[in-house]
Amino acid sequence: MQFVSTRGQAPVLGFSDAVLAGLASDGGLYVPQSWPQVSPAQIAAFAGKSYADVAYDIIGRFVGDEIAPDKLRAIIDGAYASFRHPAVAPLVEIESNHFVLELFHGPTLAFKDVAMQFLSRVMDHILTERGLKATIVGATSGDTGSAAIEAFRGRDTTDIFILHPRGRTSPVQRLQMTTVLDANVHNIAIEGTFDDCQNIVKAMFNNHNFRDRVRLSGVNSINWGRIVAQIVYYFTAAVSLGAPHRKVSFTVPTGNFGDIFAGYCAKAMGLPIERLIIATNANDILRRAMDTGRYDMDGVAPTISPSMDIQISSNFERLLFEGAGRDAGAVVRMMDGLKQSGGFALPESALAAIRRDFAAGTTGEAETKAAIAATLAQSGYLLDPHTAVAVHVAQAQPRSAVPMITLSTAHPAKFPAAVKDASGIEPPLPAWLADLYSREERLSVLANEQSAVEEFISARTRAA
Ligand SMILES: Cc1ncc(COP(=O)(O)O)c(C=O)c1O
Ligand SMILES: N[C@@H](CCOP(=O)(O)O)C(=O)O
Numbered sequence: 001m002q003f004v005s006t007r008g009q010a011p012v013l014g015f016s017d018a019v020l021a022g023l024a025s026d027g028g029l030y031v032p033q034s035w036p037q038v039s040p041a042q043i044a045a046f047a048g049k050s051y052a053d054v055a056y057d058i059i060g061r062f063v064g065d066e067i068a069p070d071k072l073r074a075i076i077d078g079a080y081a082s083f084r085h086p087a088v089a090p091l092v093e094i095e096s097n098h099f100v101l102e103l104f105h106g107p108t109l110a111f112k113d114v115a116m117q118f119l120s121r122v123m124d125h126i127l128t129e130r131g132l133k134a135t136i137v138g139a140t141s142g143d144t145g146s147a148a149i150e151a152f153r154g155r156d157t158t159d160i161f162i163l164h165p166r167g168r169t170s171p172v173q174r175l176q177m178t179t180v181l182d183a184n185v186h187n188i189a190i191e192g193t194f195d196d197c198q199n200i201v202k203a204m205f206n207n208h209n210f211r212d213r214v215r216l217s218g219v220n221s222i223n224w225g226r227i228v229a230q231i232v233y234y235f236t237a238a239v240s241l242g243a244p245h246r247k248v249s250f251t252v253p254t255g256n257f258g259d260i261f262a263g264y265c266a267k268a269m270g271l272p273i274e275r276l277i278i279a280t281n282a283n284d285i286l287r288r289a290m291d292t293g294r295y296d297m298d299g300v301a302p303t304i305s306p307s308m309d310i311q312i313s314s315n316f317e318r319l320l321f322e323g324a325g326r327d328a329g330a331v332v333r334m335m336d337g338l339k340q341s342g343g344f345a346l347p348e349s350a351l352a353a354i355r356r357d358f359a360a361g362t363t364g365e366a367e368t369k370a371a372i373a374a375t376l377a378q379s380g381y382l383l384d385p386h387t388a389v390a391v392h393v394a395q396a397q398p399r400s401a402v403p404m405i406t407l408s409t410a411h412p413a414k415f416p417a418a419v420k421d422a423s424g425i426e427p428p429l430p431a432w433l434a435d436l437y438s439r440e441e442r443l444s445v446l447a448n449e450q451s452a453v454e455e456f457i458s459a460r461t462r463a464a
Contacts, residue, residue, distance in 0.1 A: 001032055001033070001036070001062050002014060003030040004032075006028040006317050007024065007328050008026070008331075009025075010028060011025070015064060015066045015067075016067070019126065019217075019223060021217070022218030022219075023202060023222050025208065028331070031318055031322075032062060037270050038271070043244040044245070046235060046236070051087060052080045054235055055076045055118075055229070058232045059076065059118070059232065061269075062228050076118065078121055079117035083105045084105050084106075089101055089102060092381065094375055094378075094406075097401070098395070099237075099403060099406070100387065100405075100407075101233060101237045101407050104408060107151075108150050109413060109430070110307075112148070115225070116144075116148050118229040120152045120158075123136075123158065123225070124155055124157050132215065133157050133462055134158050135217065135457060135461040135464075136148070136217050137162075137217075137219075138161075138218060138219040139163045141164070141255070143307050143409075143410060144220060146173055149162060150180070152185070153184065154182045156184075158184060159462055159463060160184060161457050161461075162177060162187055163188045163197035163453065164187070165189075165192055165196065168193065168306055170306060170418075172413070172414050172415070172416065172429070172433075173414060175437065181442055186456075186460060187444065188443070191446075191447055191448050194300070194310055195310060196448045200450050204450060204457075207454070215463040215464075221261075227262050230259055230262035231266050235266055235271055237250075238271055238272070247274040248272075248274065249274045249275040249277065249400070251279050251407070253279050253308060253386040253389050254313070255280075255283075255313065256315055257286065257313045260276055264322070274400070275358070278290065278358055279363065279394070280308065281365075281389050282301050282364055283301060283308060283309050283311060285297065286360060287362045290359070294344070294345050295344055296342065297338075304369070304415070304421075305388075305389050305418075307386055307409075323350035324347060324349070324350040330350070361396050368389050368392065371392040372385065372423050376425070384408070384419065386409050386410050387408040413429045413433075
């Protein structure tokens, strides 16, 4: 399997090189050259299999022969042994024909663990085989950072530098990052927003001197290694509800568009998905783009679902590439427009193609709180604010006999203040995090400047 850049100018790479590259050298994102097809009989055969079995099948189609089968199996088994639910990603019915897919049973209580536990192991394997060390960077609004730090801590092949927007994560999210004191872990609080952090990360990738000198690699969902692992739960969830004989729809709380793009990949591979619904909070640039055909930035407002407080939704570029019939030139023009004037118009044909698979809805702050309270009252189920955004959007969709699966991307205990405010209940942290508030913290505060971050990394990485 080979991977091509959405901007068409970077080298075509195999799985291992695409994973180590993170962002393509032309600033684009890697996507598979073609979509491997999973036949209805093969989908049906997933019924009754373990999560790791399905992951091995799906991920293996993208890895090809680059990693020995027994090694890939061990990586996947190790990744999902760290989850505290035997099903890894169980489904819970919260109302008739509406299910929540719980993706928060990993070590840091968010869906990021599903991919990060795989990615850290696979990167460690590739780097060890090649006798290399790498500098890992990531931008986070809270969850990617904690999952990445937990997955990469203590690894000899990598130093990890995570940028978060100072004061814009929940306290639990911050502490999950800053109380990890392993020598290879570095937390950087940036005076800015998540988009500022993500811009610095992308700019470091585009500084080829720096990138090569510190052997830069990324853990955000710009890295194909993240997306590939997230495709798996679309298959396991749909099969539990009767796929391939029955269609399902998914509603996904969306920010950087990685999670819902994984759903698009599953559909492109043959999974019968009726609709993919993009759920946004008040930062609704994606919903507006779906409605108007224009992607226009207008600033980020802090919300009670802070992990989705994003304007530059990186993986939307992958969908634009698909929607534009894989025309890399059209993607470059749109991304240039975004950089130069903060917006662009989607070509008519791309918009029409995207609207065939996707719908979108927005949930405001008051509606998010109301969804938490109403779901608790009706079914005794406590939602985190991100999941609540999506539950509200799912409930606003036209009635259908097709089951709706809403992705639950975080445990409510990660956002205790917002959940208590909405429901009166303060969800406790699980036992292994119970002393989180009394642990020692370590972080460095840096200005919103690429040069400051590059200097900080250069002075600390062992990969240079
Ligand atoms: C809890 C939670 N929900 C939803 C999202 C949005 O996911 P994505 O960025 O893949 O769209 C994030 C962050 O990415 C998150 O941390
Ligand atoms: N919400 C995210 C933002 C980064 O998203 P990613 O999936 O691209 O890593 C976070 O929790 O940090």
